[in-house]
Amino acid sequence: MKFHVIAGPDATPGYPIVRKIGTADLKDALAKGVDDFLAMPSSLVFLGLIYPIVGMCLAGFAMPLLFPLMSGFALVGPFAAIGLFEMSRRRELGLETSWVHAFDLRHSPSIPSLLALGLLLLVIFICWEFTAQSLYVSLLGSTPPESFTRFIGDILGTPQGWKLIGLGTAIGFVFAVVVLSISVISFPLLLDRDVGLAVAVLTSLRAVRENPVTMAIWGLIVAAVLAIGFLPLFVGLAVAVPILAHSSWHLYRKVVDRAAPV
Numbered sequence: 001m002k003f004h005v006i007a008g009p010d011a012t013p014g015y016p017i018v019r020k021i022g023t024a025d026l027k028d029a030l031a032k033g034v035d036d037f038l039a040m041p042s043s044l045v046f047l048g049l050i051y052p053i054v055g056m057c058l059a060g061f062a063m064p065l066l067f068p069l070m071s072g073f074a075l076v077g078p079f080a081a082i083g084l085f086e087m088s089r090r091r092e093l094g095l096e097t098s099w100v101h102a103f104d105l106r107h108s109p110s111i112p113s114l115l116a117l118g119l120l121l122l123v124i125f126i127c128w129e130f131t132a133q134s135l136y137v138s139l140l141g142s143t144p145p146e147s148f149t150r151f152i153g154d155i156l157g158t159p160q161g162w163k164l165i166g167l168g169t170a171i172g173f174v175f176a177v178v179v180l181s182i183s184v185i186s187f188p189l190l191l192d193r194d195v196g197l198a199v200a201v202l203t204s205l206r207a208v209r210e211n212p213v214t215m216a217i218w219g220l221i222v223a224a225v226l227a228i229g230f231l232p233l234f235v236g237l238a239v240a241v242p243i244l245a246h247s248s249w250h251l252y253r254k255v256v257d258r259a260a261p262v
Contacts, residue, residue: 015199016189017257018206021214025254026221033247036088037239040097040246066151068132070230071172073237074222075125078183079118081245085188088249110190113197117186121179128175132168139164180219181208188252207255218251 090097108114139160145151155161185207186200195203208215222244229240 014195015206016193016195016203018203018210019255019257021211021251021254023214023217026214026218026251029247029250029254030221030243032250033088033243033245036091036246036249037243039091040087041242068129068168068172071176072125072128072132074226075128075175075179076118076121077226077241077244078179078187078248079114079121081241081248082114082118082187082191084242084245085191085249088246089188089191092249092253108191109194113190113194113200114187116197117183117190117200121183124175124179128172131171131175135164135167135171176219176223180215180222181205184208184215184218184248185252185255188249189256192252192256203256211255 087097140154140158145154155164182201182204185204186197189195189200189203190197225240225244226237229236229238
């Protein structure tokens with residue numbers, strides 16, 4: 001297998017055709033995502049991954065970073081969803097689907113590009129956490145909160161806490177827009193076609209440029225579903241994350257034409 005990451009295997013890269021989509025396409029993608037989840041439930045797997053992280057945060061190990069970690073979950077979510085993309089792809093083709101087959105993506109010729117894009121999202125995630133921590137320290141000091149109750153009181157009961165909420169939300173929004181723009185199409189595209197990292201990211205950016213309102217609505221849907229998932233003691237993430245992942249695959253199918261690249 002020829003090792004390539006940025007440019008892909010072809011000397012002259014082909015750019016996939018990007019369609020314009022509407023809210024009806026988002027509804028259909030979500031409906032198909034729910035159908036995939038019901039046919040291939042993966043809740044127990046995500047419960048096993050989520051609760052150790054949540055436990056560390058609530059134990060005080062990273063309490064000031066609890067909310068940045070929660071919001072930052074969406075920044076690395078596309079990379080974590082690769083296995084679910086593969087399951088949706090296999091089901092679409094009528095192939096056998098299970099968590100064992102989700103790991104078949106390791107044989108994909110695009111795996112170097114997928115790992116490179118995942119590393120990019122990890123760097124963005126680390127930058128977000130560093131920014132959030134710096135903002136917290138500048139407003140509330142470096143002393144760790146004595147308890148979770150005190151932590152919530154400092155956030156909601158002080159002017160500095162509300163300033164933290166406002167600035168943190170604004171800065172987090174910028175990070176979220178960047179990640180959505182470069183990853184909403186690129187991960188499923190790389191799994192589906194060996195086009196290289198550059199073509200995948202540029203295609204994702206083109207998809208957002210051609211469908212700014214629809215993609216903005218999709219971003220709000222993702223944020224809302226994740227927020228709902230966080231509410232019932234995080235258990236909802238075990239359903240929210242797989243549904244969003246499967247739906248993202250079908251969104252990719254809506255946006256990128258199956259015709260040959262141009």
